[in-house]
Amino acid sequence: MSDNKPIIRMDAEPPEGFEGEGFFATKLSSVIGMARKFSLWPLPFATSCCGIEFMAVLNPTYDASRFGMERNSFSPRQADMLMVCGTISKKLGPVLKQVYTQMAEPKWVIAVGACASSGGIFDTYSVLQGIDKIIPVDVYVPGCPPRPEQIIEGVMQVQALCEGESIRRRDLPEYKNLLESYGIN
């Protein structure tokens, strides 16, 4: 096992660009993407077992802080990564949607675990069969509940998304249509 230790790199690769003595030129979107990537603020929306696993992600063993997500925002105002960990009942649906709409752009959503992704085992009258019925989801983390490593993998997928996307992607008509299909805006 000791050979298996993950190598955690604290130094980010610079984006592609032109480098010379005393200067470095690159695209604005690359710089912003890098900044966004390493300063995600999660808004934990934890309702059940997955929420406990998410708490484990924050503890020193898994240490989510090394992703720049040090501050967990319990307000939607400044958060940009909504992490829905757990079962969302239909009664809670409007609350989740309101939290999502109150978050400022750009924002990303992770559905953590089977319940948030698909309703999980709760195939009943009271449980929302996946949060993508009411809000758009960027990354689905499988598992019931997923291990902290899987949640970290989900976060890294979001990092890859926000690093790669153009700063104006959220102004695109496709994105607006997507939101409109959910009745948001």
Added chain:
Amino acid sequence: MTNEFVLEAITREFPDSVISHSEPYDFLTLEIKKEDIKKVIHYLRDSSLEIQFLTDICGIHYPENPEKEIGVIYHLHNLMTNFRIRLKVFMPKENAEVDSMTDLYAGANWMERETFEFYGVKFKGHPDLRVILNMEDIDYHPMLKEYRLEDGTRTDKDDKMFGR
């Protein structure tokens, strides 16, 4: 207090109200006429029997029995002697309605709202009979045995894989 003693007291006081009685697991269980249930519970509370605690109100649905399709079941408890009793009333599904216990027991309020929500039983005299657990705009009573157990909105499951 024994089952025989309480049963005799009730049948003496309300000879026409008791439809049947049984003692499953030594738990005295009476079926009471729908119109008389409030009288009986009032008597149990205020008489010397002192069965003063309303443990539970819940509903039940027997779709195969149209005369007694919807039931409301009351659990009562005498805390001094630790005596418990169960009362049942049954009614057809159309316009299922029974007297509210809210003026006898304040705790009946939420239990009756829940029973109304899940079984559609109306409680006459309830001050605020509306949905309590599900979303407000739910337009059906989910615990009635006339719906599929699973949510039909689910798209990620292939029934073939589950042998259905």
